[in-house]
Amino acid sequence: MSEAVTRSVTTESGLLASLDPLLREWLPRQRWFAGKGRPVTGFSPVAATELLPAGGKLGLHHLLVRAHQPLTLGAPPHPGDCYQLLIGEREALPPRLAPALIGHVTEGPLAGRTVYDALYDPRPGDVLLEALRTRARVGPLRFERDVHQEIRSGLVPRLVTAEQSNSSVVYGDTFILKLLRRIVPGVNPDLELPLALAREDCPRVPAPTAWMLADLADQTYVLGVLQPFIQGAADGWELALRELAKGEDFGGEARALGRATAEVHTALARALPTVTLGHAQLELLVDGMVERLDAAAQAVPTLRPYAPGLRSAFEALAGLAAEGRTWTAQRIHGDLHLGQCLRSPAGQWRLIDFEGEPSKPLAERRMPQPTVRDIAGMLRSFDYAAHSADPPAPDWARTCRAAYCAGYAEAGGGDPRTDAVLLRAYETDKAIYEVVYEARHRPDWLPVPMSAVRRLAASD
Template sequence: MCELEELLAVWLPRQRWFSGKGIPLRRLRILSRHQLLSAGPEGPDLDLLVLEAGQRGTTSRYQIMLGSRPPRTLPAHLARTAIGVCQVFGGRPQVVYDAAHDEELTALLLERFTDTEPGGRSEVRFRTLPGARLRTGAPGRLLTGEQSNTSLVFGRDHVLKTFRRLWPGPNPDLELNTALSGSPYVAEPCGWIEADLPGSPTPTTLAMLQTFVPEATDGWVMATANVRSLLAGATREREAAFAEEAALLGRTTAEVHRSLSQTLPTDVLSLDEISDLAEAMVERLAMATAEVPELAEHAQSVMSAYSDFSQVDGPLPTQRVHGDYHLGQVIRPERGWVLLDFEGEPTMPVQDRRRLSNPLRDVAGMLRSFDYAAGYLLIDHPGEPDLERSARVWARHNREAFCRGYADGGGIDPDKHLVALRAFEFDKAVYEVLYEARNRPNWLRVPLDSIASAVAASVPG
């Protein structure tokens, strides 16, 4: 392992977007290096590195935009992003750092989309969609708060989403956003960055460029603010106003699902495939129960819901869906809801995320998110039944509004497919239990309480 790889092996597991937290990193190597800028002895230089990380029998690939400068020239505001000092690729000692924080270097990425200089730049290709209008000249400002990827905003015009963990071939986020191009419910795609990586027969998507939606509010922020105001004694009119937003989000979701079904392949699940899907749910429940014993007291009821689902008369329609749908994946500008991040669950293999699925999976994900918005604010208020009752009422009203809007927008009527919807919700909640136990133990009660409430509601009497 070279000196740079040793530094990266210490730095990588500490990053919030690293997917293998809690599992020892047994090996790391630089799989490929793509030089995007070399500014001479005084730098700065910009390299795009693809790292291969080995953990307990699995191998993952990650993308790093690596900046390097002589130590004395590193600006003070970039000091906290430093990875270390080493000889970079056989050269003189340099300080290396995460270049996503360097506005001087990231500004060059947008310029490269309009660069028509031929030759010598085939390893990493900057593609633009026909008709895309790009405005260059703005520095790349790093957006905070993302977990699995890194986004750079250029002025008020564009946002570049760089995929930190890489999977072979086109990223589903690019596929689905391109399929939805022209829709008012997505940020218009403008282009992407791709590269040929070892072992991948098709180009791998490194980043996606879209129009930036300014002055938009995150759906999670809107929802939790509404719950907080309700718990603080706000009027029911304010709660009702958000229920209208939930209904609009339901209609928007149905419109997006319809557009995807019209432009991408569709199919149906046979009875045998439904049975196989239920068996996979049972396996995930068993794994989660083994790791989180608190889940065991509800396991039988959840299993019963899966059993009911396995006997659905079907067939159920399938299509491409969002795949990781929740309030944090939608924003509310003035013109209506906009959906983001069609990458799917980033910890799942890309071939699984590309599979067709029943649209009720997305519906279930959003319904779980309303429960999360209510339950999240109860973490610091245990043993307060009045607050809990108010929060649960809020969640129920918004879940009902979303489902009503989804059906009104032409989607599958959730009220007529309650057995399937219930199974999808439990499956998502079980996943959440495992996620919180591994990453945010203080949030674990949120999905556990939701499962307990759902189980209690299904018990007669």
């Protein structure tokens, strides 16, 4: 196995051209593909690395490819997002790999072979773990690890099949490897922030064990992160829905989750620089919120009657900034909600997935921001859980929101409810985003954020 992952890179002439027609059909169907609704017109290679030799019983190709799509329907093709693909190739797929099928290649270097998403297959999973364990280098691919953490060989890999914006492989019950699908150059917060928190000995975030990089044209791309797997952990969203369905109180868990959030924020403020947001920075922040409101009201007519009330939330924040009020900004989670939290069997909460909102540019995701932004995201998540019940349970949400804020204050984070203007502005901005998302993708869910819109528009 170690011999396979230390082979030199092979730039395979014609490989991408032979895969092109198959990838055009397969890629848009993937949950993690960001360009849905626009046709894929072609691909350009960024890197191609052979991890297992082609033509044998099993070949394994690591590809970074840029998908060409029109920016809007009817526009000319445009080199768009770069995606990480692990392509396996065999003469024929065994039945257990049927869900992984990409297609049958008819021309080029892989003609006559069947290609598939290799993450469904344990053998390629073994190759990746061995590369991380041995700190291998394969062409532009670089596998690094924390030498103080042991990585045992022989752990059986299995793909996590739940819908995700990336892909994850669990090794035994020891590690989980998150492979980023949409790749951008630069320091990815999904590796940067957990490493910083590990240096601060913050137990609320699993410390990275190893990570996978690509060095291309004087730029580094983060491709994946291996972290300890929390065996038996409950996803915060699923746990909340389960307790809600049973009519159980979730206030204690919400309070504990607030404490966990405050501990992470405090550790991040120690580990990385903080900044002060003054009038000029707040003006830009408010302008962005107002622009998003105007665009949302244009796109979703249901929102228009509430626009003046929603705008008042942003005007109130601008008013405080004009009076000389300042706020501290620091590195935060950036996309915090119940689904980004895990509760261990011992009852400890952990925060995961520090990538931020994948649709945002990397530079924006790495900017210091007020901690209230994370808090607003979690408060909205409690609302979502409560309104997914039949009938909706707004009192349950109110209890959870209050308990979460109280827990946050208990852990030294300061009670976010005392900064009501900033909190209302961020929660309003989040609800507006949710309205647009649901109107486009899940119209049946539109009443959930609209209930928050009505409340926020009427707030003083």
